[in-house]
Amino acid sequence: MKAVTISPPSDVDVVLPCLNEAGALPWVLARIPARWRALVVDNGSTDDSAEIARSLGATVVHEPRRGFGAACHAGLTAATAEVVCFCDCDASLDPALLVPFVEEIRGNEADLVLGRRRPHGRAAWPAHARAGNLALARMLRRRTGLRLHDLGPLRAARREQLLGLGLTDRRSGYPLQMVVRAADAGWRITEHDVPYLPRTGASKVTGTWRGTWQAVRDMSRVLRETPVRAGSAR
Numbered sequence: 001m002k003a004v005t006i007s008p009p010s011d012v013d014v015v016l017p018c019l020n021e022a023g024a025l026p027w028v029l030a031r032i033p034a035r036w037r038a039l040v041v042d043n044g045s046t047d048d049s050a051e052i053a054r055s056l057g058a059t060v061v062h063e064p065r066r067g068f069g070a071a072c073h074a075g076l077t078a079a080t081a082e083v084v085c086f087c088d089c090d091a092s093l094d095p096a097l098l099v100p101f102v103e104e105i106r107g108n109e110a111d112l113v114l115g116r117r118r119p120h121g122r123a124a125w126p127a128h129a130r131a132g133n134l135a136l137a138r139m140l141r142r143r144t145g146l147r148l149h150d151l152g153p154l155r156a157a158r159r160e161q162l163l164g165l166g167l168t169d170r171r172s173g174y175p176l177q178m179v180v181r182a183a184d185a186g187w188r189i190t191e192h193d194v195p196y197l198p199r200t201g202a203s204k205v206t207g208t209w210r211g212t213w214q215a216v217r218d219m220s221r222v223l224r225e226t227p228v229r230a231g232s233a234r
C-alpha cells in the first residue's frame, strides 16, 4: 500500500501582496524560511506572477478587488498558521529578516513587530516618500502616543489577534490602520531595523504622484477614525 504523507501545517504564513511582480518573485520566494508557507495574493496581475509563484511552490490566493489592503486582508483570511507575517513582493525587503520578528511574537515579548526601513542606496526610497513616512510617524505619535519611526510593510503578529482588529481599509491605509487599532487595543508594538533595497520592476506607489497622493488620502482618513475597542492584547 502506498504511504500517504500528510504535510504538517506550516509554522508561519507569509502574506505576499502581488500585483505584476513576475521579475521579483523568484528572489522573494527563495528567501522564505524553511517550513514557512508563502501565500502570494495575486491582485489581478496581467503578467505571469500567479504561474511563477505556483511553480516556485507558493500557495496562490486570488483577490480581484484592487488595493494593497484588499490583497493583504485576503492573505490574512486565507492564512491558517498561528503567526502571520507580511512582506512586499517587489524584492525590496528580504522575508528571511522575519525570523527574529516571529521569535519575538512566539516568546510573548511583543504583539506586533514592525520593520523600520533603512534604505540601501538613493533609489530604494525617494526623498518625498521618506519625508511623508516621517510625518506620518509623528501624526501617529500624536494620535496614539506610539514612538515609531516607520510604518513599513514587513511585519509579524498572531493571526487571531490580527483578525480581532476588524480592519476595514482595503487600500493604502491598511498598514496604518493595523498599527493604530493595535495601539488602541494596548498591544506591545516593537520596531527592528531592516535594509530596504531598490525594488525590482516598475514602481506603483512611491514612485508615482498618483500613488503617493492616494496613499496620503487613505492614511489621513485612518488617522481621523474614532478609536474602536477591538482585539485587545492577550
Ligand SMILES: Nc1nc2c(ncn2[C@@H]2O[C@H](COP(=O)(O)OP(=O)(O)OP(=O)(O)O)[C@@H](O)[C@H]2O)c(=O)[nH]1
Residues within 6 Å of the ligand: 016, 017, 018, 019, 020, 021, 043, 066, 067, 068, 071, 088, 089, 090, 092, 199, 202, 203, 204, 205, 206, 207
Ligand atoms: N500599489 C499596489 N500594490 C499592490 C496592489 N496589490 C498588491 N500590491 C503589492 O503590494 C506590494 C507593495 O506595493 P508597491 O507597489 O511595492 O508599493 P510601494 O513599496 O509603496 O511603492 P513602490 O515600490 O515604489 O511601487 C507589492 O508587492 C505590490 O505588488 C495594489 O492594488 N496596489
Ligand SMILES: [Mg+2]
Residues within 6 Å of the ligand: 088, 090, 092, 199
Ligand atoms: Mg515597494
